[in-house]
Amino acid sequence: xxxxxxxxxxxxxxxxxxxxxxxxxxxxxxxxxxxxxxxxxxxxxxxxxxxxxxxxxxxxxxxxxxxxxxxxxxxxxxxxxxxxxxxxxxxxxxxxxxxxxxxxxxxxxxxxxxxxxxxxxxxxxxxxxxxxxxxxxxxxxxxxxxxxxxxxxxxxxxxxxxxxxxxxxxx
Amino acid sequence: xxxxxxxxxxxxxxxxxxxxxxxxxxxxxxxxxxxxxxxxxxxxxxxxxxxxxxxxxxxxxxxxxxxxxxxxxxxxxxxxxxxxxxxxxxxxxxxxxxxxxxxxxxxxxxxxxxxxxxxxxxxxxxxxxxxxxxxxxxxxxxxxxxxxxxxxxxxxxxxxxxxxxxxxxxx
Numbered sequence: 001x002x003x004x005x006x007x008x009x010x011x012x013x014x015x016x017x018x019x020x021x022x023x024x025x026x027x028x029x030x031x032x033x034x035x036x037x038x039x040x041x042x043x044x045x046x047x048x049x050x051x052x053x054x055x056x057x058x059x060x061x062x063x064x065x066x067x068x069x070x071x072x073x074x075x076x077x078x079x080x081x082x083x084x085x086x087x088x089x090x091x092x093x094x095x096x097x098x099x100x101x102x103x104x105x106x107x108x109x110x111x112x113x114x115x116x117x118x119x120x121x122x123x124x125x126x127x128x129x130x131x132x133x134x135x136x137x138x139x140x141x142x143x144x145x146x147x148x149x150x151x152x153x154x155x156x157x158x159x160x161x162x163x164x165x166x167x168x169x170x171x
Numbered sequence: 172x173x174x175x176x177x178x179x180x181x182x183x184x185x186x187x188x189x190x191x192x193x194x195x196x197x198x199x200x201x202x203x204x205x206x207x208x209x210x211x212x213x214x215x216x217x218x219x220x221x222x223x224x225x226x227x228x229x230x231x232x233x234x235x236x237x238x239x240x241x242x243x244x245x246x247x248x249x250x251x252x253x254x255x256x257x258x259x260x261x262x263x264x265x266x267x268x269x270x271x272x273x274x275x276x277x278x279x280x281x282x283x284x285x286x287x288x289x290x291x292x293x294x295x296x297x298x299x300x301x302x303x304x305x306x307x308x309x310x311x312x313x314x315x316x317x318x319x320x321x322x323x324x325x326x327x328x329x330x331x332x333x334x335x336x337x338x339x340x341x342x
Binding site: 042043044045046048049050051052053054058060062068088090095097098100101102103104105106107110132134135136137156157160164166168169170171 | 213214215216217219220221222223224225229231233239259261266268269271272273274275276277278281305306307308327328331335337339340341342
């Protein structure tokens, strides 16, 4: 009886980590294509960063557990189903305390790619695409076709599974 | 009996999250001042990023759970005891797929600040300082006085609890 209870409890703990890993953010409207904002993206581990000097923005690229495991294993072409890549974007500003360091200023948006070759085969990429704007996380795009704009921009990296990011080297 | 067992198990699960949150990385030598590399720093959430255009490096600043909680609450002057700030540093490179995006190239080092006003009062900052070099994470510094070099560089930000980083704005 005790052994059964222990097994049940530990199973519940393990499963809950899986089931609850990427819940939808409460109080945030879904993107026009129905994709929901992952609640915990700000807690996800870093895959890489970038500084776009063409539009003066700073970016962190993070991933859910499936994505981080894939990134660290070099398993990114293709990325596995279940991987979610998130990108937090800020306007840039030089730091007062170190003017030669460029750092985030105003938060611009958070954008995501959700890998599921079955679920997202219709758009031809195997990824679901979504973006939420600003501090109030307003869904971006007029309708479900908005993701075509994401896809058009990412087409030059079709051969790297539609992803610009290369995981940063880490020990 | 069952209720006691349930309580014991759940307590163990909760406590293990606390106790094991910042274990030392196995197989990595401590810094000369005795500080050990946190095993899970690559999984910590992002506090901010920076691009140092004076030495052409890209940086992610991450924090342990105490630090993230403090950063999101605006409780950073002073940072609370138990907070650990980590910084991963790379040489920069323009991305082949988007030349106006500057991204991490070779990993340089990981450096840390450990807040404990009691434990680290002797160096005058309330922080313990340490750095590990390169992909093999070799401890930096000849002896325990090496942290004086960290402190000298951080003295201009003494009034912000010796920390250059301002937490990035997030929804």
